[in-house]
Amino acid sequence: MNLRQISSSERVRNLVAVALFTVSGGCSGPTDVPVRAGKEPVPVLTRALPTDAGADVTIPDAGMSMDSGDAGEQSIAAEEPKGPCPDDMVYVDTTYCPEVELNCIQKAYNKANKIMICKEFAKGEQRCVTDLRRQRFCIDRYEYPSREGAHPPVMVDWFDALAMCQEQGKRLCWESEWVSACEGPAKKPFPYGYKRDPAMCNIDNPWLQPTLEKIYSKDKTIQEPELFRLDQSVSSGERPECKSDFGVYDLTGNVDEWVNAEKKYPKSKWAGLKGGAWGHVRNACRPMTVSHEPEFTYYFVSFRCCADAAPDAAADSDPKLWRPPAQPDPKKKGPLSKGWTPQTRAPHQPGPVHP
Numbered sequence: 001m002n003l004r005q006i007s008s009s010e011r012v013r014n015l016v017a018v019a020l021f022t023v024s025g026g027c028s029g030p031t032d033v034p035v036r037a038g039k040e041p042v043p044v045l046t047r048a049l050p051t052d053a054g055a056d057v058t059i060p061d062a063g064m065s066m067d068s069g070d071a072g073e074q075s076i077a078a079e080e081p082k083g084p085c086p087d088d089m090v091y092v093d094t095t096y097c098p099e100v101e102l103n104c105i106q107k108a109y110n111k112a113n114k115i116m117i118c119k120e121f122a123k124g125e126q127r128c129v130t131d132l133r134r135q136r137f138c139i140d141r142y143e144y145p146s147r148e149g150a151h152p153p154v155m156v157d158w159f160d161a162l163a164m165c166q167e168q169g170k171r172l173c174w175e176s177e178w179v180s181a182c183e184g185p186a187k188k189p190f191p192y193g194y195k196r197d198p199a200m201c202n203i204d205n206p207w208l209q210p211t212l213e214k215i216y217s218k219d220k221t222i223q224e225p226e227l228f229r230l231d232q233s234v235s236s237g238e239r240p241e242c243k244s245d246f247g248v249y250d251l252t253g254n255v256d257e258w259v260n261a262e263k264k265y266p267k268s269k270w271a272g273l274k275g276g277a278w279g280h281v282r283n284a285c286r287p288m289t290v291s292h293e294p295e296f297t298y299y300f301v302s303f304r305c306c307a308d309a310a311p312d313a314a315a316d317s318d319p320k321l322w323r324p325p326a327q328p329d330p331k332k333k334g335p336l337s338k339g340w341t342p343q344t345r346a347p348h349q350p351g352p353v354h355p
Helices: 008-025 158-169 174-185 220-230
Strands: 088-096 105-110 115-121 133-140 256-265 267-276 301-303 304-307
Touching: 008 220, 088 174, 133 174, 158 301, 158 304, 174 267
Parallel strands: 256 301
Antiparallel strands: 088 133, 105 115, 133 304, 256 267
């Protein structure tokens, strides 16, 4: 929008006003330690890379047993106002319960992984046993690199995920942000509802036995064919119904996603895996796997990114607004990796879903 010609003194007053507005709106206040989080700082150095995938240890479903402006001489150009999030991200402003009780009405025991899977939850029966807090943030609409039709990279560890998000000017999601985006405003246990449905998301595919020596081989001519053989992922957004009510795709199934845990665990430290992958595991919003070190890589492990929403005076003054801690410094022993991305559909990759 072009403004009328203004005098030099008026120009100075306007520029001072703009500068004051920018300073007052560019800070969202001090960061808080997350609710129920440990007091120890997030570590930046950990142990050597794993040589064995190990067995999953997953936090069970709650309630289940067994489990600058440039002004020209004649005018000042004003930019169009932007939304609270970048174009490739979804804005979420909702409430979150750190600890809930859920009523599972249909369970199944998975012998291979030694876990109880809830196939169906009672509708509308999430009971919060702690105080609600407000979550306001941005989250990638699709798995990294947050482009519809792209493939998320696998064989990335927690440190790799931290670094790649930072390269985009974003950050890795905290577990509560991931859960909030998944549950939606109605607090559903699955992003699409209350009953597990492999027709909605890329889950429940047959198990293929991996050869760990090939997966972790430094020889790409050995590693990549094995990764291709095992791949059962689909392109981001390929399953249009696998979407939460906030409009975030592929949160459950497809690939496991790294997040920042909000308390420290014995093995994973501050790292967690959410959503499960394409197999028959706990592909729901609440469970989190914490049995792997932050350096763990695997053929179905990937991530998506989050970011702080643009400052808002009313929101920032809300005493119930949760402010995430600063992100850890993404340093590890050894080089960072961009992971592996399939270039074509693998032999066992599920076919496209046609409406």
